[in-house]
Amino acid sequence: MKPIRIAHLFPDLLNLYADKGNILTLRRRLAWRGIPVEVEQVRRDDPLHLSRYHLVLLGGGSDREQALVGEVLRKQRAEWASAVASGLPLLAICGGYQLLGEYYETAEGLKVPGLGLLDMRTTAGSTRLIGNIAIESPECGRIVGFENHAGRTEHRHLPLGTVLHGHGNNGQDGKEGVRYQNVIGTYIHGPLLPKNPRLADFVLQLALAYAGAPAELSPLDDALELLAHEAFFQRRIVVGRGLRRGDGAGASR
């Protein structure tokens, strides 16, 4: 079997929120199933051949670094648009998520243009939206993690999920992230994939299908991952909201 090739974009610039954890999760979950995988780190000055990859990861960085990345990415706007239209799986987190839209407007009113792949705009708010978050996704069930962003994002696509607890895209409309073609964008890090194995496998399934190897993923022993997911949800979300549900919520202490 030919390896699944994953591009990790600009690890030198966009790695503010432990994207290493997301890469490691994808890599291990393929390896544990005997599926060969290659992760290529694409740096700012490297040529980017989107057609090489079955999955692309775009992480978050500070404002300064994000502006640098936006500048580089926009040079290949046409390639990006056609790759996404043809179904390239793309996982974009925090700053990377914001870059998919038309622009990011800073607190000083400066509009930093994005890739324009989505009908989406982000404006910096006066406060940061920080904290533990849980959302419900129709495709991947409950997703938990941490969010930390000044940007308020509005878009006209489907969200990744609806907010159970936390702020989400803009702290207003109860929506978190974006789902469009095989693009997943989200503010959730923490990091995202290790504690959300269903989402991790959903992303891998997209990549396998795109690579022309639509094999069903064999199940893994996710006891530890699910334990971490559940413990986080019970102690950090349910207790944090002061909820006491019949399903044992809050009973952990």
Added chain:
Amino acid sequence: MIGLWIGKCVLWLMQRFGRRATSLPGKMALRISPRLFARLARQLNFCAVVTGTNGKTTTTAMLSRMFAAGEPVIHNAEGANMQQGILTALLRAASWTGRLRVRTAVFEVDEATLPVVAPYLPIRVAVVTNLFRDQLDRYGELDTTVRKVTEGLARTAASLVLNGDDPLVRHVGLSLGTHHVVYFGMHRGHLHPLEREVMRDGAFCLRCGHPLRYDGFFYGQLGQYACTHCDFVQPHPTFCGQYEPGRLHVHQEGLPGMSFPLPTRGLFNAYNALAAVAAARVSGLSAGQIERGLQSFVPPLGRMQPFATTPVSVLNLIKNPAGCDSVLAAIAAEPGDKGFCILINDLAADGRDVSWLWDADFEWLPDRIQPAFCVAGGLRAEDMAVRLKYAGLPAAAIVPVPGIEPAIDAALDRAAARGVSLYVLATYTALYPAARHLTRRADTTSGTASWDAGRKNDETHPDSPPVSRSPESVRG
């Protein structure tokens, strides 16, 4: 005056009842009289401050020992590095009429607190140890930390003692051109090539945005660097350090070499000693005074701190990737087979976000240390367990045990059964309960259990909102 009395009363009461009074007295006093800080601070004749991400506590403690070798000195307790902690230290040295009995101070100051206290303290010497990623959820992003430190230092007329091996600190130095700046750095002989692909916060030139080229690394982003585009380069150090086990050699530009006892282990501690020596020299202290200070230095809590449990255990504070990596490197250099107990809390003082666990190089465990087992504990025990699984540790070696005391007990049992020594790693709010429990376990074997066992620890109030990093306020 009321604020002073309240503060002193709280201080007295806490000491009377054996509590660690590091921040609460200052916090209460500040609430009642906000101007008390300025009133006490302006009586100081000389103040040195230490800020930065890692090594503040150790550097401050070493520097204050050096000063103390010549005169009495005010010094804030470990970790109590926000305004209330500094005020608590001043209160301790103040009479009931508000007169400071000691006029020299060495303070550890939190990066974000520096701009707040800098206008009031007569800061003559300021040390920046390094600027690593630390607690993103508190400061937002790293750039903010660089800005806060720069802003704070700009409000002083201090001589700046900066880590020239750190490009972010170098940037701070360059943007404060009107100050007297000296740099310290390690000798090239300690450089090593990068073995693993790791993210370095300073990997880009803050001036022009182009990548930095490294010829070698000390640890984290510390190394020999130069911008690939502009003239941003590592400065030549005024104080150059070379270390060997137990000794630190310092070459001060234009002077014969000096050599000092190094009372701590690991490269990161050699950096702390070098920073303290440089600051002491800039403050006019003699080599003899520095030597006496280092000899009397006792390593602070949670820096390779041994406990006489059965088997023996060693406690280390971990709080961010760079600090954690340096701890793992130091442990890897220790002889013998090892077991681990890693305690991760996510209270405000630890940082609510535990993403940093994924930036820390826990791959050291399977790759170089191969521990007999690894118990994951604390409020985020399960997250730590998952991190270890993806680091490549065999599933059978990973034992999640939520809580602190149960995790330590489970780890000590396993260490005894396997005949290995135990290394306990703990985040800030897990550190004190861990130290307490390890002391209790050490006492039990010698029959002198004396700790207040009914006292609640941090875990009982996971969501109480502490305002400082000091243990008494996070205890809720």
